[in-house]
Amino acid sequence: MKERTFRQDHLLGIEHLSVDDIETILETAEAFIEVSSREVKKVPALKGKTVVNLFFENSTRTRSSFEIAAKRLSADLINFNSSVSSLKKGETLKDTVLTLEAMNPHIIVIRHSASGSPHYLTTFARSSIVNAGDGFHEHPTQALLDALTIQQRLRTLRNLKIAIVGDILHSRVALSNILLHQKLGNEIALVGPPSLVPAEFAKLGATVYYDIRRGVRNADVVMMLRVQAERGARNYFPSIREYRNLFAINRDIFSLASKRAILMHPGPINRDVEIETSMADSDRSVILQQVTNGIAVRMAVLYLLKGEIHETLN
Amino acid sequence: MDEKIKAKIMDDKKMKRTLQRLAIEILERNREADKLALIGIQTRGVHIARRIQVLIKELEGVDIPLGILDITMFRDDLHRHEQQPAVKKTRIDFPIEDRDIVLIDDVVFTGRTIRAAMDSIFELGRPATLQLAAFIDRGHRELPICPDFKGKYLPTSRRERVKVILQEIDGKDEVLIMEPKGF
Numbered sequence: 001m002k003e004r005t006f007r008q009d010h011l012l013g014i015e016h017l018s019v020d021d022i023e024t025i026l027e028t029a030e031a032f033i034e035v036s037s038r039e040v041k042k043v044p045a046l047k048g049k050t051v052v053n054l055f056f057e058n059s060t061r062t063r064s065s066f067e068i069a070a071k072r073l074s075a076d077l078i079n080f081n082s083s084v085s086s087l088k089k090g091e092t093l094k095d096t097v098l099t100l101e102a103m104n105p106h107i108i109v110i111r112h113s114a115s116g117s118p119h120y121l122t123t124f125a126r127s128s129i130v131n132a133g134d135g136f137h138e139h140p141t142q143a144l145l146d147a148l149t150i151q152q153r154l155r156t157l158r159n160l161k162i163a164i165v166g167d168i169l170h171s172r173v174a175l176s177n178i179l180l181h182q183k184l185g186n187e188i189a190l191v192g193p194p195s196l197v198p199a200e201f202a203k204l205g206a207t208v209y210y211d212i213r214r215g216v217r218n219a220d221v222v223m224m225l226r227v228q229a230e231r232g233a234r235n236y237f238p239s240i241r242e243y244r245n246l247f248a249i250n251r252d253i254f255s256l257a258s259k260r261a262i263l264m265h266p267g268p269i270n271r272d273v274e275i276e277t278s279m280a281d282s283d284r285s286v287i288l289q290q291v292t293n294g295i296a297v298r299m300a301v302l303y304l305l306k307g308e309i310h311e312t313l314n
Numbered sequence: 315m316d317e318k319i320k321a322k323i324m325d326d327k328k329m330k331r332t333l334q335r336l337a338i339e340i341l342e343r344n345r346e347a348d349k350l351a352l353i354g355i356q357t358r359g360v361h362i363a364r365r366i367q368v369l370i371k372e373l374e375g376v377d378i379p380l381g382i383l384d385i386t387m388f389r390d391d392l393h394r395h396e397q398q399p400a401v402k403k404t405r406i407d408f409p410i411e412d413r414d415i416v417l418i419d420d421v422v423f424t425g426r427t428i429r430a431a432m433d434s435i436f437e438l439g440r441p442a443t444l445q446l447a448a449f450i451d452r453g454h455r456e457l458p459i460c461p462d463f464k465g466k467y468l469p470t471s472r473r474e475r476v477k478v479i480l481q482e483i484d485g486k487d488e489v490l491i492m493e494p495k496g497f
Contacts, residue, residue, distance in 0.1 A: 005397050024400075031384065031401040040437045043387035073387075304398050 006304040010129040012118050013138035014179040022180065026148050026157075028300035029293070035072055036295055045303055046075035050105040054097070055132070056082040056112045061267060061291065062132050062141075066109050069298035078105070093117065097125055107305060110134075128305040136170050142266050143176035145297040147184075149290050150221055153262050157184055163216050163257070165191040165247060166225030166274055167233050168201060173266045174225060178204050191215035192247060195236040212247050219257045223264040224249055224274050240273060250276040254284065262286045317475065317492040323450075323468060326487035332465040333362070336447055337369035339463050340416055347374060349414045349442065353381040355431055356402045358420035361482045362449050366418065381406035383417075388430035404434075411439040416463070420478040422448035425459035450489060452476045 006024045008016065017025075035043050051070040055063050063079070070077040080100065091099075093112070100108065107128045110118050115135030122129050133139040151157050162181050168174045168190050178201070181188050188206035190197050197208050209215030216222055227233050227243065237243045254263065263275075263285045271277045279285065324332070344350045347370075354363030360382050367380045384402040392398070417431055428446060435444060447463035452470045468491070470476060475492045 007397065028401050031403050034404045035387075038438060042437070044433075045387040045392060048393070300401075303401065 008305065010118070010122055010131075011140055011301050011305060012122070012129065012131050014140050014143050014176045014183070015138065017140075017183075019183050022144070022147070022183065025144055025297065025300050025304065026151060028304060029144070029148050029296040032072075032296040032299040032303075033293075035299070036292070041072050042074055043072065044074045046070070046073040046106075049073075049075045049107070050103075051075045051077045051107045051109060051302060052100055052105045052127075053077065053079045053132075054082075054100070054108055054110045055080070056093075056110075057133070059111055059132070061294070062111065065291070065294040066130075066132060066298050066302075069295050069302055072295070073299055073302055075106075075302065093120070094124065097121055101125055101127060107302060130301060130305065133172055135172065136175075137172050138176045138179075139172040139266075140176050141294070141298055141301060142173045143180045144301070145290055145294045146177060146223070146264060146266075147180055148293045148297055149264065149286050150262070152289070152293070153286055154220060154260060158186070160220040161187040161189060161218055161258070162221045162223065163189040163191060163219035164223045164225065165212060165215065165249065166196070167228055167231075167236070168192055168197045168225070169236075170196070170228055170231050170233060171225050174223075177223065178206055182206075189215040189219060193237050193243070196233070212249075212253055213256055216249075216253055217256045220261055221264060222249060222254065222257055222261060223266075224269075226266070226268065227270055227273050244273055248272070248274055248276055249279055251279060251282075254279060264290060267291065316495040318495050320474060320491045320493040322488060322490055323466070323476075324487075324489035326481075329487045329489065332449070333365050334369055336449070336463050336465055337366050337373060340366065340445075340447060341370060341374060343445070343462070344414050344416075346414070347376045347378065349412070350416070351379045351381065351408055351410065351413045352416050352418055353383050353406065353431075353435070355417065355419040355427065356382060356384040356404075358478055358480060358483070359383075359418050361480050362420055362478075363418040364482075366447070379408040381408065381410075383431055383434060385427055385430040385434055388434045390426060390430065406438060409439060410435065410441045412442045414443045414445070415441040416445045416447050418447045419449070420480075421450045421452055421476050422446070422459070422461055423452050423454055423476075425455045425457035428459050429457050449478055450476050 053063055067077055105127050109130040109132050111132040113135050115137035117134050118129050118131040164174050182205045190201050190206045191209045191212050202208055265287050269275050352363045354360035367378055370378050382405045384404045386399050386401045445462040448461040449465035451464045451467045477490045479488045481487050
């Protein structure tokens with residue numbers, strides 16, 4: 001049996017991972033699924049380690065998922081809430097992180113609206129940095145939990161057609177998924193209005209479709225993205241009704257996908273906007289399985305990074 | 315580290331006889347076969363446990379449940395590793411509450427793996443008894459742990475390594491003592 005090793009100090013994006021790294025994370029995550037099925041859902045792997053959740057954007061599911069993951073590994077976890085923090089008092093991101101680091105955490109999980117902020121932290125921080133979503137850039141743990149879900153349902157991660165539908169332009173979930181499936185050699189179809197799916201995305205090795213029926217045809221995975229009203233997505237198409245008529249997934253369109261196809265959504269879903277409600281609740285929908293897998297994947301990431309304090313400072 | 319074979323301790327025939335004896339001893343000690351369960355420690359302990367399960371079936375005609383345990387999460391040296399050791403699967407499909415559990419590993423050495431396995435088992439419930447079967451006991455215990463069932467006691471020096479080579483993994487059965495090259 002091949003012994004895998006994981007040599008990353010941080011998880012900044014799928015971009016920096018090798019196929020071997022991705023497979024190591026997924027294999028480790030599979031081993032962690034069992035922990036969450038126990039009566040006592042706790043193992044002492046990260047006992048004595050401190051994880052900081054540093055979220056500068058609203059998030060319930062990702063933040064709680066990291067929180068549960070850290071706690072099931074017996075790590076101590078601190079939630080840093082930006083709305084009541086010193087950032088409101090004018091402190092810079094760097095000073096906030098340096099202050100936190102003076103308390104010697106091992107891993108910092110960051111979500112920030114500025115693309116590249118996790119990378120920036122690695123230039124001065126000693127902790128392992130985990131990107132929990134940066135601006136319009138990447139959301140690597142989401143793509144990894146999606147991959148784990150695909151692997152569980154379809155029994156493979158190769159030779160698949162992945163259709164991603166919606167606001168590709170503003171979606172870090174989409175970019176991380178595109179990078180991941182490009183590394184695995186899968187066919188990627190991007191679907192949405194031209195304003196939200198610029199033709200440049202073809203440079204990432206994807207095919208761009210403006211017609212959902214063509215994009216979804218024979219797909220093994222149909223991944224719907226949320227219409228992100230809070231990021232101004234509404235300015236990119238004339239009306240929600242038109243968007244729904246052209247790009248929402250319903251039974252009729254889903255029937256064009258392959259027989260074994262699964263329907264995914266990173267959540268939170270907008271029922272009857274991008275996803276017809278009966279589709280969201282159908283047996284082809286794996287949306288809740290994605291949430292469950294999120295914990296195992298995040299446990300794997302926290303475990304593999306370990307967060308030894310790097311001796312880069314001083 | 316480069317190693318060379320110092321001695322071959324067992325061949326396939328000898329291993330088979332030893333496994334048979336272990337199976338009989340486990341049955342002798344545990345009269346209520348319906349309370350008995352085996353748990354193999356990843357990776358080689360699982361294969362040994364599976365063989366003992368088959369031998370018990372041949373001897374008594376009963377199916378003893380078999381669990382798989384990965385102790386990585388419970389190791390006491392996680393903070394010392396440069397890289398995190400790989401986590402393998404744990405699968406114990408039966409309730410361990412009030413059962414007679416026999417933990418099975420290929421080699422017992424310092425006893426730290428068994429300590430981790432015991433902690434891990436008690437997170438899952440409270441067995442009636444917890445017993446230990448080791449195919450090879452090579453001495454050098456660092457903890458107060460002693461196998462209930464031993465395949466063979468093999469005094470070794472600390473710099474040596476005992477390799478239990480198994481058909482399921484390596485394509486043949488034998489037990490070797492390895493030593494560093496240059497000694």
